[in-house]
Amino acid sequence: MTSSKKSSFEKKFFKTIGKYKLIEKNDKVVVALSGTSSATMLFLLKQIKGMEIFAITIDEEKKKTRYSKNIAKKFGVNHIIVKGNSEIHRRYILNKTARELVATKLAVGHSMDDECASIILSMCRGDFSRFQRLGPNPIIIKNKKFVPRIKPMIFFSEKEILNYAKKKIPLFKEKKAKSHREDIKKMINKIEKFHPGTKNSMIKFYERLMPMIISKAIKKINYCERCGEPTSRAICRICEISQN
Numbered sequence: 001m002t003s004s005k006k007s008s009f010e011k012k013f014f015k016t017i018g019k020y021k022l023i024e025k026n027d028k029v030v031v032a033l034s035g036t037s038s039a040t041m042l043f044l045l046k047q048i049k050g051m052e053i054f055a056i057t058i059d060e061e062k063k064k065t066r067y068s069k070n071i072a073k074k075f076g077v078n079h080i081i082v083k084g085n086s087e088i089h090r091r092y093i094l095n096k097t098a099r100e101l102v103a104t105k106l107a108v109g110h111s112m113d114d115e116c117a118s119i120i121l122s123m124c125r126g127d128f129s130r131f132q133r134l135g136p137n138p139i140i141i142k143n144k145k146f147v148p149r150i151k152p153m154i155f156f157s158e159k160e161i162l163n164y165a166k167k168k169i170p171l172f173k174e175k176k177a178k179s180h181r182e183d184i185k186k187m188i189n190k191i192e193k194f195h196p197g198t199k200n201s202m203i204k205f206y207e208r209l210m211p212m213i214i215s216k217a218i219k220k221i222n223y224c225e226r227c228g229e230p231t232s233r234a235i236c237r238i239c240e241i242s243q244n
């Protein structure tokens, strides 16, 4: 019997895990640890009894790496730091490292704000294949080279995460870089301010689209001719870039 009562934030987190079957028995979960949101997720996932859990950090920013190191140490989680330097690299390295750890799930700390920005961003870039891979448990083709990614935090706004985290864990002050994604985030926040509930509606809207998206998803996967990693192309982006 536990004496601690779960807050509504915690209840919602564990309800999400159950509803979308994000974590199942015998899962070994690797957490992509970077800022406050992923640290909060790690804090919550640690409460699942008997589950094996690791953390990976991509060493892109000294401050972030130091913060992640402290968090992993504080929570007593095995922590691996790997090199990487771009968004494409990040996904590739996270998947590869998680697979090498024989993980069954890769948990990323995307918030509702991140997810809404990803929805709009994929539209702005006309990137339908990226759009297909959103949601709490993106359906990718079952493939032994892909570790399924889960996003248990997308039903919480950044504000909600901060409010919860500030009483529990050290916070990381994020430096907002100028980017297409940040511009979109700002725009969505502006709309949210005048029309509260916008972000939540966007997430719900995507959720309703999911069954239709899945039925149309690409069923075939290739392996990169050079490195053997899974890709939708003949030669993956990483090999293409490193060649130049």
Ligand SMILES: [Zn+2]
Pocket: 224, 225, 226, 227, 228, 229, 235, 236, 237, 238, 239, 240
């Ligand atoms: Zn390759």
